[in-house]
Amino acid sequence: xxxxxxxxxxxxxxxxxxxxxxRHLAGDAVLAAMADAGVERADALYVGNMLSGLLTGQxxxxxxxxxxxxxxxxxxxxxxxxxxxxxxALRQGYAAVAGGLHDLxxxxxxxxxxxxxxxxxTTGLVMAADADYESVHGLTFVAINALLMRRYMHEYGVxxxxxxxxxxxxxxxxxxxxxxxxxxxxxxxxxxxARMIADPINLxxxxxxxxxxxxxxxxxxxxxxxxxxxxxxxxxxxxxxxxAVAVHDRRDPLWLSAAExxxxxxxxxxxxxxxxxxxxxxxxxxxxxxxLSLEASGFAERGKGTWLAQTGEITRQGRIPICTMGxxxxxxxxxxxxxxxQVVEVTQQLRGQAGDNQVPDARLGMAQNxxxxxxxxxxxxxxxxx
Amino acid sequence: xxxxxxxxxxxxxxxxxxxxxxRHLAGDAVLAAMADAGVERADALYVGNMLSGLLTGQxxxxxxxxxxxxxxxxxxxxxxxxxxxxxxALRQGYAAVAGGLHDLxxxxxxxxxxxxxxxxxTTGLVMAADADYESVHGLTFVAINALLMRRYMHEYGVxxxxxxxxxxxxxxxxxxxxxxxxxxxxxxxxxxxARMIADPINLxxxxxxxxxxxxxxxxxxxxxxxxxxxxxxxxxxxxxxxxAVAVHDRRDPLWLSAAExxxxxxxxxxxxxxxxxxxxxxxxxxxxxxxLSLEASGFAERGKGTWLAQTGEITRQGRIPICTMGxxxxxxxxxxxxxxxQVVEVTQQLRGQAGDNQVPDARLGMAQNxxxxxxxxxxxxxxxxx
Numbered sequence: 001x002x003x004x005x006x007x008x009x010x011x012x013x014x015x016x017x018x019x020x021x022x023r024h025l026a027g028d029a030v031l032a033a034m035a036d037a038g039v040e041r042a043d044a045l046y047v048g049n050m051l052s053g054l055l056t057g058q059x060x061x062x063x064x065x066x067x068x069x070x071x072x073x074x075x076x077x078x079x080x081x082x083x084x085x086x087x088x089a090l091r092q093g094y095a096a097v098a099g100g101l102h103d104l105x106x107x108x109x110x111x112x113x114x115x116x117x118x119x120x121x122t123t124g125l126v127m128a129a130d131a132d133y134e135s136v137h138g139l140t141f142v143a144i145n146a147l148l149m150r151r152y153m154h155e156y157g158v159x160x161x162x163x164x165x166x167x168x169x170x171x172x173x174x175x176x177x178x179x180x181x182x183x184x185x186x187x188x189x190x191x192x193x194a195r196m197i198a199d200p201i202n203l204x205x206x207x208x209x210x211x212x213x214x215x216x217x218x219x220x221x222x223x224x225x226x227x228x229x230x231x232x233x234x235x236x237x238x239x240x241x242x243x244a245v246a247v248h249d250r251r252d253p254l255w256l257s258a259a260e261x262x263x264x265x266x267x268x269x270x271x272x273x274x275x276x277x278x279x280x281x282x283x284x285x286x287x288x289x290x291x292l293s294l295e296a297s298g299f300a301e302r303g304k305g306t307w308l309a310q311t312g313e314i315t316r317q318g319r320i321p322i323c324t325m326g327x328x329x330x331x332x333x334x335x336x337x338x339x340x341x342q343v344v345e346v347t348q349q350l351r352g353q354a355g356d357n358q359v360p361d362a363r364l365g366m367a368q369n370x371x372x373x374x375x376x377x378x379x380x381x382x383x384x385x386x
Numbered sequence: 387x388x389x390x391x392x393x394x395x396x397x398x399x400x401x402x403x404x405x406x407x408x409r410h411l412a413g414d415a416v417l418a419a420m421a422d423a424g425v426e427r428a429d430a431l432y433v434g435n436m437l438s439g440l441l442t443g444q445x446x447x448x449x450x451x452x453x454x455x456x457x458x459x460x461x462x463x464x465x466x467x468x469x470x471x472x473x474x475a476l477r478q479g480y481a482a483v484a485g486g487l488h489d490l491x492x493x494x495x496x497x498x499x500x501x502x503x504x505x506x507x508t509t510g511l512v513m514a515a516d517a518d519y520e521s522v523h524g525l526t527f528v529a530i531n532a533l534l535m536r537r538y539m540h541e542y543g544v545x546x547x548x549x550x551x552x553x554x555x556x557x558x559x560x561x562x563x564x565x566x567x568x569x570x571x572x573x574x575x576x577x578x579x580a581r582m583i584a585d586p587i588n589l590x591x592x593x594x595x596x597x598x599x600x601x602x603x604x605x606x607x608x609x610x611x612x613x614x615x616x617x618x619x620x621x622x623x624x625x626x627x628x629x630a631v632a633v634h635d636r637r638d639p640l641w642l643s644a645a646e647x648x649x650x651x652x653x654x655x656x657x658x659x660x661x662x663x664x665x666x667x668x669x670x671x672x673x674x675x676x677x678l679s680l681e682a683s684g685f686a687e688r689g690k691g692t693w694l695a696q697t698g699e700i701t702r703q704g705r706i707p708i709c710t711m712g713x714x715x716x717x718x719x720x721x722x723x724x725x726x727x728q729v730v731e732v733t734q735q736l737r738g739q740a741g742d743n744q745v746p747d748a749r750l751g752m753a754q755n756x757x758x759x760x761x762x763x764x765x766x767x768x769x770x771x772x
Contacts, residue, residue, distance in 0.1 A: 001485060001486050001487065021518060023518070050445060051439070053437070053439050053440050053510075053513050054439050054440050054504075056517060057509070057512070057513055057517045057521060058513055058516075058517035058518075059436060059466055059468055059513040059514060060466075060467065060468040060513065060514050060515075060631055060757060060758055060761060060762065061466075062466075062467055062474075062628065062762060063467070063468075063628040063629065063630075063631050063644075063757065063758070063761040063762045064516065064631045064761075066628050067628070067629070067630045067631065067635070067761075072628065072629060072630060073627055073628055073629065073643070073644070073647060074627075074628060075625075075626040075627065075628065076467075076626075076628050076762070077465055077466070077467045077474045077478070077626075077762075078465070078466040078467065079463055079464070079465060079466075080445055080446075080447075080448075080463065080464040080465075080466055081446065081448055081449070081462075081463045081464065082445055082446040082449075088448075088463045092463070092478060095481060095482055095485060095487045096481055096485070098485060098487065099387060099481060099482070099484060099485015099486055099487055100387050100485055101387070101481045101484065101485055119504075123443070124439075126443070127439050127443055127444055127445035127446065128445060128446050129446075130444075130450065131442060131443045131444035132407060132409070132444075135443060239461075240461040240462075240463075241459055241460075241461065242448065242449035242452050242453070242458065242459055242460060242461065242462050243449065243453070243458060243459065244449075244453045244458060245446055245449050245450045245453065249453070257459070258449075258459070261459060371446060371449065372446055372449070375446060375449040375450075375453075376446065376448065376449045376462070376463075
């Protein structure tokens with residue numbers, strides 16, 4: 001299979017875009033990515049999105065977005081894997097280029113959660129869980145994560161305050177990201193006093209949902225767009241794994257076996273290990289998810305994920321900087337777009353375009369996008385220089 | 387890229403399966419396809435589905451179905467392209483095997499439209515249209531097709547009764563298909579007297595929606611499953627094209643340019659033309675769609691699609707047999723599953739397993755799955771002998 005590079009990136013700010021529809025958001029990101037890549041056409045478009053049907057009464061986003069950005073006629077689909085939809089779409093684009101199906105592909109993640117007409121966002125998010133065995137009992141998506149966090153605290157003797165550094169780090173990094181939703185620092189004290197959402201998850205354990213879109217342009221490595229503005233970044237690994245959707249069906253609810261499988265497949269493909277990774281865009285939908293992801297991906301021992309944060313190793317100066325542009329927590333979590341945002345941000349870092357948030361000498365970056373509470377995990381490893 | 391073959395097929399009957407949930411339907415089809423292929427594992431699962439989120443509150447079907455059929459852990463996603471979701475999922479599976487990403491892939495199309503909890507099916511189907519510019523005005527999906535049919539009748543001087551042979555042929559063929567929803571013949575008189583739905587579309591112009599699932603197992607050509615029951619069938623071509631979602635945005639509402647692009651790309655890939663095709667599974671969601679698809683795909687001149695049917699050329703004894711197992715009209719149209727049903731039925735024909743419905747000496751079969759009123763069109767050409 002061919003090596004694949006990212007030759008262009010685009011994103012909208014994450015927030016409440018009352019005046020922008022789904023197609024406008026996607027269009028903004030795609031056109032920005034095409035301009036950045038210096039291309040005016042593409043062979044195919046892969047759209048990652050979870051909630052457009054329920055929330056805005058619009059499916060069929062492949063054809064819709066392709067037409068709206070001036071690419072009427074090209075192959076185009078929507079890919080859905082709950083909160084992992086963005087990276088799942090990227091993986092389809094990667095496979096198309098790597099396998100020789102297409103030479104120039106656009107991947108866009110988009111979610112519109114403000115100004116929706118049909119349903120509440122909470123009703124939408126729980127579609128990531130098992131409708132017949134979880135949500136039927138009235139569990140919300142945050143409640144499922146709360147059960148995991150409570151169990152983790154019990155099992156490993158960890159206090160709620162031990163999770164604070166994840167939120168503090170994310171907010172600190174969001175300050176320097178013009179596209180982030182919450183560009184203000186928070187303190188551990190504020191974290192401790194934040195309003196309870198689903199015990200023990202409070203407001204500052206939780207990522208902010210919002211509207212947004214991010215896009216990348218993919219091409220075989222070595223191919224350069226005319227007028228390409230940024231350096232290409234190579235996709236060294238792309239991998240996906242799944243697990244039971246219902247948490248109670250898993251062998252061990254505190255071990256994300258799909259994250260482990262996905263991360264270690266990616267390490268093998270790239271020929272690297274966790275120690276070689278210079279930054280890691282973690283799927284911090286809730287602080288507990290960061291912990292479980294870091295442990296399953298080999299960055300911390302089991303039960304020691306919060307320790308990694310407490311010792312400062314997750315900051316830009318630490319051993320494994322995470323959520324370097326604010327993460328889901330503070331950049332914001334437009335669900336089906338998140339996986340593409342993560343990869344756009346890793347690309348910014350590897351190009352040296354991360355501004356105040358730059359991780360020095362970043363060469364290898366990883367992004368892990370999680371669907372549901374760990375049932376779908378997609379991992380990409382990117383390398384500077386395409 | 388590698389040649390890809392279908393080495394196993396499975397399907398449920400289409401109907402009102404009040405006692406079977408979404409995952410059971412998908413499981414039945416996938417396990418049947420795996421048994422038919424003689425395989426007990428797979429590298430990846432691609433699920434085509436349009437409406438599970440809105441209708442049953444369940445997204446994340448990739449991981450859900452993979453786990454339910456005993457394949458927990460494998461790569462799995464849902465692919466959505468409105469009513470073209472099934473064939474769009476097949477195309478992803480095809481690309482994965484052809485490109486070398488995977489060796490053994492399962493594609494499943496599934497839709498559950500009975501016993502839904504959240505919304506009416508009509509609300510769901512119109513998500514294939516443009517929410518901001520079509521459905522916002524109260525247009526239903528059948529109304530959009532009615533506008534097309536009315537315009538076609540006006541433009542080409544065709545009467546409503548001229549469409550009768552499509553419905554009559556589909557029902558006739560469904561009689562011999564144990565998985566079809568409406569296994570009874572109808573007459574042109576019954577067609578003429580059927581209840582009006584959205585003038586000029588009446589009940590017998592319209593396909594029946596239902597629950598159902600169909601699945602195929604894909605592998606590189608030449609690879610044979612241990613205990614494989616049926617002959618392999620080779621995918622000679624796989625192609626997809628799109629158009630504007632909103633009908634009023636198209637250059638010519640009566641010409642399915644995406645069907646033309648998709649079909650002729652497929653002919654080029656297979657090195658054949660319309661005359662070489664022995665049977666054609668048409669996306670007859672409404673009789674007008676059959677006509678437009680046949681014309682755009684090169685089987686009839688513009689404005690002459692009904693003539694092809696009136697002269698008997700679409701029956702099993704005609705020049706281009708269509709809807710040989712009942713089509714969407716009479717086998718039933720479980721929306722996101724339909725594209726996979728079509729391919730399963732072509733495979734039955736090319737294997738000589740179509741029973742009373744066998745098209746004699748069928749060697750090349752085509753299936754065309756349409757999303758919306760022509761905005762996404764996916765065409766596959768299959769050849770007997772894998």
